[in-house]
Amino acid sequence: MLDWRFLLREIWQGRKQAMIFIFCVALSLATMVALNGFRRDIDRGITGDARALHGGDIILHSHYELSPGLRQAVERVQRQGRVAQAADTWSFYSLIRSVNDQDTLFANLKVATVGYPLYGRVELQSGRRLDQALQPGDVVVAADVLHRMRLQIGDRLHIGEATLRIADVVTYESARPVDLFSFGPRVFVAAADLEAIDLIRKGSRVSYETVLKVSREGEVEELAAVLKDAAVAGQERVETYRTAGSRIKRFFDNLLFFLSLISLFTLLLAGIGMQSSLTALLREKEMTLAIVKSLGATRGFLYRHYLVLALVLGMVGSAAGSTAGLLLEGYLPRLFAGLLPPGSRIEISLLDLLEGMGLGLAVVLFFTFLPLSRLNRVKPAVIFKREVSDGSRRAAYYLTRAAGLVFLTVLVVLQLRDLEIGLWFVGGSLALILVMSLLARAVLQFARRWTPHPLALRLAVRSLVRPGNATRAIVVTLSSALAILLAIFLLERNLRQTFIDSYPAEAPNLFSLDIQKDQRDGFRQLVGEDVQMFPVIRARLVSINGKAVQREKEDVPRGDSLTREFNLTYRDDLLPDEELLAGRALFRTGENGRIGLQVSVLDTVAEMGDMEIGDVLRFSIQGVPLEAEVTSIRTRTRSKLYPFFYFVFPPAFLEKAPQTYFAALHRPRDEIPALESRIVTAYPNVSIINMAASAAELGGLMQKLSGIIRFFAGFSLLAGALILVSSILATRLARVREAVYYKVLGARSSFVLAVFVHENLLLGLASAIFAVVLAQVLNWAVCRFVLEIAVRPDWLATLTAATVTVALVVLLGVLSSALLLRQKPADFLREQSGE
Amino acid sequence: MAEIIVETRDLEKVYTIGERRQQILKDINLQIFAGEFVVVSGSSGSGKTTLLSILSGIDRPTSGSILLSGRDITGMSEDELAPVRNVETGFVFQAFHLVPSLTALENVMFPAELRRDPQARVKAEELLRRVGLWERRSSYPQQLSGGEKQRTAICRALINHPKIVFADEPTGNLDSENSRGIVELLAELHREEKTTLVLATHSPEIAARADRVIVLRDGCIVEKGEGADA
Known part of the structure; x- marks a missing residue:
């Protein structure tokens, strides 16, 4: 049986932390509900009718x-x-x-x-x-x-x-x-x-x-x-129509998938917020719990009531989060403007709302299990103000944690609909949180020993390590969220720098495709002798060392495929932006100076097909088979200014194959339209790509996508902010006590304020520094190993992001603490002595 | 004639709790002279703590005025009172009120550091040695016993050599052995430092050692008698 009056009184007395808890639940759901609904909208309106999409x-x-x-x-x-x-x-x-x-x-x-x-x-x-x-x-x-x-x-x-x-x-x-x-x-x-x-x-x-x-x-x-x-x-x-892929569908699938990852990350951080606020609420209630226990309340009574308390708050949060999610869903067409067909409709359904509520309650159950285990450790002796805490953690605690982890993994996999990536995500997120947590712990240990000279700073350092302060949780959530945001921003800047902004003035900016063999000389005469021309032979890779390249195996949802048609070329030399990774030369020279059937492969395709020197590749050039041995593996330097070919052959073997030419040349931008016109008049079949114009379009698209991603990632920062406020509320009594003691001993309000500012400054600085380090490492790793482009750390943007974070943390922290400054020492001391 | 350190005129204090008005102090007129050891006595709820907190500038009266070393502090703001609390008065509380995040040494140093006294550490260490807490200087309040906490609090109250020290039931939370020790310490410091000491207690033994005893009943002074020599 439940004592509802007890329950409602507990909620009312802990209303501030309860509000934070509700906000965290709502935050964890809002983006998820919005994205799930939006995915259905996209399916319904754009990608759902596969027959219409393919015709x-x-x-x-x-x-x-x-x-x-x-x-x-x-x-x-x-x-x-x-x-x-x-x-x-x-x-x-x-x-x-x-x-x-x-x-x-x-x-x-x-x-x-x-x-x-x-x-x-x-x-x-x-x-x-x-x-x-x-x-x-x-x-x-x-x-x-x-x-x-x-x-x-x-x-x-x-x-x-x-x-x-x-x-x-x-x-x-x-x-x-x-x-x-x-x-x-x-x-x-x-x-x-x-x-x-x-x-x-x-x-x-x-x-x-x-x-x-x-x-x-x-x-x-x-x-x-x-x-x-x-x-x-x-x-x-x-x-x-059921099996055919669609670029549009793939684009939305990938984008929504990525946004789902971000919203799951927000959920995880908001979950930490839930834990933090519920723990704070229970800590505030410690005395009440001890008194209730001393009057004969059983463990079951407390568990039952506090579980219901968490569920009631969770339901309110779920309802708020689902509603916020649906409102957000209504805003998404504006956010995605330009990426959706005009007049796209958003349909808000009861199913979205119910799904949100269900998800919310599941999330609440997961994140409240651990804080509720505190109930077990509260002993009636707390009434006598003795430190009584059952420090040993029982097997049930670890069992609960393990069960929770399994539950979280299932939730993530269900949301992402991809087991492997789901596992990677859970592992990666936990690793990120663990690293941040260890760093925060190291800093706190240092803080315990650090005695800086300025008094306000010293007191601030001491405050950070005060018992009950959620310093570690704040630093972990803020820095993780900021790191992800900053890393996304840095990656966008790096991509933009590499492919758009820093396109060198002398680099080719006009590419012509499909120049026929008999048009080659005329084309060269028309555009000038400085044009670089690359022969292109279209072919498919049939087998590697006799093992057929299988379509089913290669047709992965995200990534390149060996089964697609490749452009082969032939030449004797490396391009200026290429270097050899394996092999002494592009091709091996035979005993009498002759070159056998050989092919040089680019490292990216070698990795895809697990190719090594000596492997035999079989191609089909419009039905005509061609076998060649891999003699070298090339890689590209990070300038990326030249067209790249996965497979390069010695000229002798492909000169006679059916081929077209790809031309690259540089001309001043204002001369391009006239030249385009001349080319197309003389050779109507030749396709022309104006890189300057294309880069601008690509830049616009990238900026749009980056904006959308940042918008969603921004929600994770809110989780950090909520934990900060929760921590300040949780330590309100300690803060008031300190502020009063400082005043009683002769400190002015400005001094007390200085202590609060220093405390939040340290908190913000620690979060920002960790975030910057992690974001730079992520940026470096992704640029270096995934995108394979030059890494630019963009310190100005990094510094700006760090400064803004620190300023926001200080502002939020000081605003939350501002009321404490007005506390009259006499009132507080009287209240304390009246206890 | 000795200098008047504290003087009150028609002091009144009223608390309003909801609709209820409760008069804690009324018509308090008293003078405390330099070097005096004054005990404020009275039963629980008689207004001792309120009187001490008003005299020390921690609280403000509802009406009347207080002069500290001839200066009217009644209408001062919190920030104007800050240097008064820091330098001119010291306070020892029944519940110690040590800053939990600071060590014993740091607690003692704190008031001196606030006034940027370069000798803060030296003075604090000397005081802690004097009260036998040198070995415990790096301990946090929660690691100290009640007696140790109160000795630390006394050191903290004395570090800036205030003209007057207020002690509100300083032995109220201590066992008899520790209580004796604290009273001895306060009396000794009073003797040696010539500090004016105003101590609230309902212990007749402590009152017996005072120069003067002020007895409060229901917020009024009912008796201003002389104490016996210690």
């Missing part, structure tokens, strides 16, 4: 025209009536020009046959269907094309060798709900004009896709299997 039930994909075998298989199933409808598309980038050749634009062209898309929709400004608007001789363009080229509907455009009329404007495309990865706006061209534009040559970078709508839903997998058998392995991909 068909079965998707045949290749970088070449469909092979005759696959084409015949498609025709066969069409004749059998098993396919209701089919549509072909050709996607590629090209420069488009205004009729007067004054404006050019790098555009994402999609040539489509009638009927495309078979699922989903392409909405046009006129309200017509795409195939109604896309007549031969016409194009349908994104609004950006009109805006950037100063054109309007009805105007004409040069695309390749043809001149086409703008018939309509695309307002929404379900296969491309957001425009994140294309470096140019969409232009739809009718398949009937494919020949006229004449942009597809041998080796051109074209994505060929045939989408099929099956007649009977149940036959999707069976038909896909039939077509897969007919496809050229490694060259043609046959997928269903």
Whole structure:
């Protein structure tokens, strides 16, 4: 049975700590609930309808025209009536020009046959269907094309060798709900004009896709299997809408996954806050507990009541957190503005709320187990102000901790839906907290022995080690949260510095792709002799030492894959930003000076395929096999200014292979548009990438993503702030006592304030220093080993972040302590003697 | 004639707790002279502690005035009172009130350090030696016995050589042996340092050693008699 009056009285008397506890529960849930709801919104509105995203039930994909075998298989199933409808598309980038050749634009062209898309929709400004608007001789363009080229509907455009009329404007495309990865706006061209534009040559970078709508839903997998058998392995991909990957889906999956990691981290820190505030609340209640025990209350009575107390507070916190999460979810479309299609809807459901409440209670149970174990250790003798504490920790304590850890791991894995990363996350977070905890302990041990001369500083140091002070918890949470925030910030700055800001003035800034062999000399003459040209041969890796590269094994959700198509090249020398990691030269010279079938591989791909010198790699170049032995492993220095090729061959073997050229050159920015126009006029099939413009777009995207990540990571700092306030409340009595003693002994208020400022300054400094050290180590490790870019510590930003943290901690600490300064010594002493 | 250290005029103290007004002190008029050992006596709740806290500048009267060395401290703010508490008065509490985070030595040094006395450590060490606590100088209050705590508190009250020391039931929390020791110590310091000592107690033995005994009843002075020689 519960004594509700006792329970309510306990909550009311400990209301300040109870509020902190509720805030911590709410904080732990808010971002999690918001993200879970938002993920459902994304699924529902953008990535959920896989048919609309891919435009068909079965998707045949290749970088070449469909092979005759696959084409015949498609025709066969069409004749059998098993396919209701089919549509072909050709996607590629090209420069488009205004009729007067004054404006050019790098555009994402999609040539489509009638009927495309078979699922989903392409909405046009006129309200017509795409195939109604896309007549031969016409194009349908994104609004950006009109805006950037100063054109309007009805105007004409040069695309390749043809001149086409703008018939309509695309307002929404379900296969491309957001425009994140294309470096140019969409232009739809009718398949009937494919020949006229004449942009597809041998080796051109074209994505060929045939989408099929099956007649009977149940036959999707069976038909896909039939077509897969007919496809050229490694060259043609046959997928269903269920299995096909989508860059958009992958992007949101990855981003939301990463944000989930951050929100779990916030949950962990807020959990420490829950523990800290509940411990403080129980410490305040120690005397009450002792009296209640001395009057005959059993352990069960106390456990029952305090567990219910924690659950009641937890429920209030869960409700508050879920509500805050739903409000936050409503704000997310604004935060993600530019990454979501305009008019994206957020649907707030009861399920989100219930899920939040359930999660909240689970979290409360986990984080309150340990503080509640204190109940066991309170002895009635405390009434007589004797230190009585059962210092020995029983097996049950460790058992509880172990069970809690298992529970936390399950919770994390369920949230992330990824066992391996879940385990890494739990391990990594615990390691981070452990390291911070050990550092904080070392500092506190030093503080116990440190006797600085200035009196206010000495008293502040003594205050930090006062019994009951949550100094360690504050330092651990604040520094962990700040370290993660700062590391994310530093990584963004490093990426930006490497790829955008510090792009050297003389580095290539204009790249041309798909230059045909017979266009090579003319191209060189057109742009100048200083152009660097790299031959490109498209091929797939079939096997390593006779062991086939397996698609299923390689197709990991996050990361590169050995099964994709690679660009091979040939040359004799290392590029200026390359060096050898293994092997004495790029290629081995034979006995009579001849070079055998050899290949040099880049370290990143060598790592992916566990390749070593002497391994034999088998490639398929458009069906033609090629075997070569690995003779060297290259790595790239961190300048990253040259195009990189995973596989480099000696010229002798690939010179005759079907190839195109990749050209890199540098020109002043203001000369680029005119040059682009000249190139595309002379060679319409050549694709051009203006790096300066692309870098700016990439920079914008990076900044946006970094802002979103920082927004979420900011919540973890709140957890640190809550623990700080909780600690100040928990030690209020000790602080008041000290302030009164100082005053009674002749200290002015300014001196007492100085002690509080020093105390919080030390707290902030310790947190900031630990955070800076950890963030710099993380930044260095990720830049050096993961991104493989030059590491810049960015001390100015680091110093700013550290200073802001220290200032905030001091401000918050002093504000929380300000009331104590007004305490009259006589009142306090009278209260004390009245006890 | 000896110098007047403390003088009160029509002192009154009223506490208001909720709706209830409680008069603790009324019409207190007294003078304490330099070098005197005055005992304030009276039963529990008679107003001894309140009187001492007002005389020492820790608390303020509801009406009336207090002059400390001829200076009216009645209307002073907390910060104006700070140097008065630091230098002119010393206070020994029944509950010791040592700063828990400071060692015995640091507790004693504290008032001297506040006034930036470069000799703070030397003076504190000398005082601790004198009261037999040299060996315990690095102990924290919670590691000291009641008698040791009170001896430390006495050292702290004396370090700035105040003109007057107030001791509120200094033996109230101690056993009889320690009580005797503390009283001996206070009396000895009074004799040797010529410090004015105002001590609140209801112990007739201690009162018997005072120069003068002020007896309080229900907040009023009912008797201002002379004590016996120690």
